[in-house]
Amino acid sequence: MSAELISGKEIAAETRRELKEKAERLGEEGTIPGLAVILVGDDPASASYVRGKEKACREAGIYSEVDRTEDTISEKELLQKIDKLNKKDNIHGILVQLPLPDHISEEKIIEAISPEKDVDGFHPVNIGRMMIGKDSFLPCTPFGIIHMLKMKNIPIEGRHAVVVGRSNIVGKPVGQLLLNENATVTYCHSRTKDIREMTKQADIIVVAIGRAGFLDESYIKDGAVIIDVGINRTEEGKLTGDVDFESVKDKASYVTPVPGGVGPMTITMLMYNTLKAAERAAGGKKG
Numbered sequence: 001m002s003a004e005l006i007s008g009k010e011i012a013a014e015t016r017r018e019l020k021e022k023a024e025r026l027g028e029e030g031t032i033p034g035l036a037v038i039l040v041g042d043d044p045a046s047a048s049y050v051r052g053k054e055k056a057c058r059e060a061g062i063y064s065e066v067d068r069t070e071d072t073i074s075e076k077e078l079l080q081k082i083d084k085l086n087k088k089d090n091i092h093g094i095l096v097q098l099p100l101p102d103h104i105s106e107e108k109i110i111e112a113i114s115p116e117k118d119v120d121g122f123h124p125v126n127i128g129r130m131m132i133g134k135d136s137f138l139p140c141t142p143f144g145i146i147h148m149l150k151m152k153n154i155p156i157e158g159r160h161a162v163v164v165g166r167s168n169i170v171g172k173p174v175g176q177l178l179l180n181e182n183a184t185v186t187y188c189h190s191r192t193k194d195i196r197e198m199t200k201q202a203d204i205i206v207v208a209i210g211r212a213g214f215l216d217e218s219y220i221k222d223g224a225v226i227i228d229v230g231i232n233r234t235e236e237g238k239l240t241g242d243v244d245f246e247s248v249k250d251k252a253s254y255v256t257p258v259p260g261g262v263g264p265m266t267i268t269m270l271m272y273n274t275l276k277a278a279e280r281a282a283g284g285k286k287g
Ligand SMILES: Nc1nc(=O)c2c([nH]1)NC[C@@H]1CN(c3ccc(C(=O)N[C@@H](CCC(=O)O)C(=O)O)cc3)C=[N+]21
Pocket: 048, 049, 052, 095, 096, 097, 098, 099, 120, 140, 231, 239, 258, 259, 260, 261, 262, 263, 264, 266, 267
C-alpha cells in the first residue's frame, strides 16, 4: 500500500476561503473580527509563528495586533496587558505565544484570559467544557487534526486511536476530541512500557513527542493513518516531524507531511476560533 498524503496546506487554504467569507459578512454587519497576540522575548521560532498568524489574519480580513515585549517584562505587567485586552471591544481573541520565560507562570497567564476570548482553547473553563462535550473554544492543533480527518472522510468512530505524547496543548486534548468522536483512545508517553506494541494496534496514530523521525514502519500496522504533530529543526535548519516519513509511506494509508501538514491547520483553527468569538460578541450586542 502506498500512503496518500493529507495536505494540511490544501485543506487549510480551502477552509480559510470559507472563513474569509464569514469575516466579510461579519464586517458588513459592523463587527470586524480582531485578534491580539502577545509575544514575549525574541525567540526566532516564536517570532516566525507569530508572523504566520499575522499573515493569515491579514489574508482573511481579520484585524490583528501584535504586542512584542522584552522578556524582562514582569508577570504583573503581562497580567495588566491581558486585563486591558479582556476589556477591549474590538478584540475578540487573545493569544499569548508560548513558551513564556521561566519567571512567568503560564498557568496564571492562561487563566487571566477571559474564557470568551481564549481562542487558543487553553483556559481551564474551555478545557473542562471540551471534556464534557459542551460548546467551547477547542485547542487549535487538536481541532485542526480532527478537521483534517473529517475533510478527508477518514472514519474516526469505532477506530482505535493511539496518541503518543500527553502535553496539555496537544496530546491530552487530541485524545479527548478523538474520544468525543467515538474513537477508542490509548495514550502513550515516556513511562509507557512498550510504545511499539501499542501503536502497532492503532488505526489512527497521532505523534506529538518532539523527537525527530521517532515513528518508523516498525511501529505501525498496514493501512494505519498517521498524523505527525512534530516540529523539529535539523542542523541545516530544515523542518522535520516526529515521523520517519520515508519509512512509513508505503505501509500507511494516510500520512501528514511536515511542513505542510498539521502546522497550517493550527493557524486555520485559530482563525476559526477568532471568528467564532467575534460572532458571539456581535450576537451579544444585538441582544
Ligand atoms: N499560545 C500559543 N498558541 C499556539 O498555537 C502556539 C504557541 N502558543 N506556541 C508555539 C506553537 C507552535 N505553533 C505552530 C503554528 C503553525 C505552524 C506552521 O504553520 N508550520 C508550517 C511551517 C512554518 C515554518 O516553516 O516555520 C508547517 O508546518 O507547514 C507551526 C507551529 C503554534 N503554537
